[in-house]
Amino acid sequence: MEETQMLYEIKLMDDDFYKLIIKFAINLVFATLLIRYIYYRKTQRKDHLFTYYMISIIAFMICFGLKKLEIGTGMGLGLFAIFGIIRYRTTTVRIKEMTYLFVVIGLSVVNALAGKQISYAELFFINGATVLFVYLLEYVFLQSHENTRTVIYEKIDLIRPEKREELKADLEERTGLQINKISIGKIDFLRDTAQVKIYYHSEDPDEFFPDE
Template identity: 35%
Template structure:
């Protein structure tokens, strides 16, 4: 009971403007990550990063607003964090785009001087356009043309030659059961006879569904 009273007191002491903006930013980030990014990429690690970036950038920007510091200071702080986090780790262009969208929404929701309706319209417009772009609607592509990217360790380096690309696709499809559309060779280790491949496949909801039971991946496969 004491904990409940302390929690209610803490909430009552917070400005209503802060709580509304925080709830709106969380809702926008949730829709962006849970229903747009994750179904297409299946990247849990970066999904967690997107959530935390959205929260921390919002909090930093809101504090800067109350201290009357320039907003450029917040962008500079985000740039420093981004360099420290992603300086040595490869990240796709799409993931960087989602990271930018999350950051932009957090800054907008923390610093924007709009009405609640304006906030809802702006956030909704960003999410709608992102969803249409993710599904390929803006390019006139069918929904099934979406691709899921995964990184695999592959031991048959003899098949990575350009003239054997068809054999490589056939072997990967047979061993994984995925509908693989294209493959990029990112790294080759001739000492261990292992190649690192970036595999693009069409999403297969029935096969990925939990109610059909887990399907073990090959030992050489690792999700990106």
């Protein structure tokens, strides 16, 4: 009977296969909530969806395989150190995107390595609490950010304190932003220009201007 379940010394199926299916389904559900319904809804950026999904799946499969093969802790840490040297050379990845990437990998590792010491209730709580906190931070507590940009302003006659409202109105008309505060920096009387720093709120720090 044992021989009929083997193919070239590899089992055709064992009980861990069903555990793999259940854990993979849990990981995929919570990854979808995090990636598709929180991250994508907030940023509308499709370019990172493929990356997040595939890293989630691959990290899960690697961890499940490492646990199944009972590879030592040292080799496991060495393998995940590879993730630490990954760089996206072709584009700048913001801290927020890297944080989402870390969360995706973290949940995948937890879901894959969960064993007898952790119940499904605890596993659902870990995933659910993580996704819930990400949602609350994105849509409740940190819904907008105060950003600052410095512009070179040529209407030097408007930088006087008594014309602050005129200066604000002119800057809002030019930039299309709702400005909260204005500070005057260096003034160049030879060129009739001044450095003006504007403060405004937006949901995306890079929504209106590129990084300085």
